[in-house]
Amino acid sequence: MIERGYYDGFGGAFLPEVLVATFDELEQTFRAAKADEGFWQEYVRVMSTYSCRPTPLTFAENLTRHFGGARIYIKREDLNHTGAHKANNVMGQGLLVKRMGKSRVIAETGAGQHGVATATMAARFGFKCTIYMGEVDVQRQRPNVFWMERLGAEVVPVTEGTRILKDAINEAFRDWVTNMDTTHYVLGTACGPHPFPEMVTYFQSLIGQEAREQVLAETGRLPHRIYACVGGGSNAMGIFNAFLKDEVELVGVEAGGKGVTTGQHAARLASEDGSVGVAQGYKTFFLQDEDGQMMETHSVAAGLDYVGVSPILASLKQSGRVRFEAATDTEVVEALQLTIQKEGLIPALESAHGFVQAFKEAPQMSAENAIIINQSGRGDKDIFTVADAFNDPKWQAFIKAKAEAYHA
Ligand SMILES: *Cc1c(COP(=O)(O)O)cnc(C)c1O
Numbered sequence: 001m002i003e004r005g006y007y008d009g010f011g012g013a014f015l016p017e018v019l020v021a022t023f024d025e026l027e028q029t030f031r032a033a034k035a036d037e038g039f040w041q042e043y044v045r046v047m048s049t050y051s052c053r054p055t056p057l058t059f060a061e062n063l064t065r066h067f068g069g070a071r072i073y074i075k076r077e078d079l080n081h082t083g084a085h086k087a088n089n090v091m092g093q094g095l096l097v098k099r100m101g102k103s104r105v106i107a108e109t110g111a112g113q114h115g116v117a118t119a120t121m122a123a124r125f126g127f128k129c130t131i132y133m134g135e136v137d138v139q140r141q142r143p144n145v146f147w148m149e150r151l152g153a154e155v156v157p158v159t160e161g162t163r164i165l166k167d168a169i170n171e172a173f174r175d176w177v178t179n180m181d182t183t184h185y186v187l188g189t190a191c192g193p194h195p196f197p198e199m200v201t202y203f204q205s206l207i208g209q210e211a212r213e214q215v216l217a218e219t220g221r222l223p224h225r226i227y228a229c230v231g232g233g234s235n236a237m238g239i240f241n242a243f244l245k246d247e248v249e250l251v252g253v254e255a256g257g258k259g260v261t262t263g264q265h266a267a268r269l270a271s272e273d274g275s276v277g278v279a280q281g282y283k284t285f286f287l288q289d290e291d292g293q294m295m296e297t298h299s300v301a302a303g304l305d306y307v308g309v310s311p312i313l314a315s316l317k318q319s320g321r322v323r324f325e326a327a328t329d330t331e332v333v334e335a336l337q338l339t340i341q342k343e344g345l346i347p348a349l350e351s352a353h354g355f356v357q358a359f360k361e362a363p364q365m366s367a368e369n370a371i372i373i374n375q376s377g378r379g380d381k382d383i384f385t386v387a388d389a390f391n392d393p394k395w396q397a398f399i400k401a402k403a404e405a406y407h408a
Contacts, residue, residue, distance in 0.1 A: 005194020084377030092203030112144025189232025204238025233310030256326030
């Protein structure tokens with residue numbers, strides 16, 4: 001166990017002895033890259049030529065008029081290549097893999113978005129790629145599995161445990177232990193053992209740097225509040241990081257699922273169900289029972305459905321710097337519908353969690369106050385879930401006809 005990478009007691013790196021040298025190498029490579037000004041410039045250049053950076057800050061004029069309070073701005077991470085902020089993290093880590101001279105990347109994925117992003121990065125940089133995915137998720141997320149395979153990745157269905165994201169993480173670590181010399185593990189969010197929370201936050205912090213400049217140019221002052229959804233915490237840390245020292249209220253919104261008192265949610269910080277523990281190599285709030293067994297989580301947004309949360313966010317909750325709220329599935333679908341109709345934007349179901357809380361609070365603010373919502377990703381990927389939620393009979397007929405065509 002290494003005593004570093006702690007945030008007010010959260011975080012750390014609880015590693016098997018065999019992985020210690022690999023984590024040291026990763027940390028040294030990251031430190032050297034960080035100290036090299038040319039590295040950040042190269043990263044920004046890659047992101048601006050491959051992934052639509054800087055992403056715009058959009059004034060949501062119609063939503064602002066609708067709520068009649070704060071001026072609502074939306075940071076457009078949905079415009080990244082592969083449709084979400086995940087591109088920032090995978091391309092950044094890809095540059096580090098090149099520096100380490102490794103030739104293969106592995107990753108865990110739950111909803112499949114991080115798997116697609118990693119497979120895309122691997123195709124671009126010419127790395128071999130293996131994606132670990134719980135067998136249950138492989139079945140639920142066929143469109144993403146299809147794209148990962150087209151991109152040249154091997155997708156390995158994990159049959160251990162409950163066959164979901166946490167089991168895929170364990171399996172990815174097992175692969176890493178046997179292939180450390182050639183392989184880098186591209187962890188997908190600001191979680192896991194040190195230095196991942198810091199490193200993922202570093203790459204995602206481009207979001208907040210841009211947003212800060214953009215909102216100052218647009219309104220002449222800092223925003224009053226910023227809202228971001230929280231799965232593992234990478235898009236939230238990405239936008240919050242540039243404002244931590246300012247008088248700007250930061251609000252993280254977790255998956256309230258069917259309600260935070262129903263046991264069917266993924267609110268580790270905004271419910272009473274989370275407790276501090278050590279699992280998967282780091283210390284944070286987990287949804288676990290009294291014996292430390294991980295609980296099952298639920299959310300309409302597959303990308304928010306994780307038992308742990310960034311140790312950096314856990315410390316920011318403890319210090320009171322970030323406020324945490326939860327949005328229920330029903331509220332999320334309503335906020336999504338309103339945003340689509342008022343602005344012609346389709347936020348991902350994950351991102352729509354941030355919109356829910358912003359919509360609750362915007363009417364109580366004045367036009368002097370600007371707020372920013374981080375639209376972490378685009379919602380086209382959610383067509384199956386959203387069409388079900390709206391109970392659209394024409395969509396159901398379409399799916400039925402497709403299925404019947406295969407039987408014929
Ligand atoms: C993966 C994902 C999330 C959740 O991940 P964080 O690390 O909490 O940002 C949120 N939004 C979208 C669109 C995602 O794909």
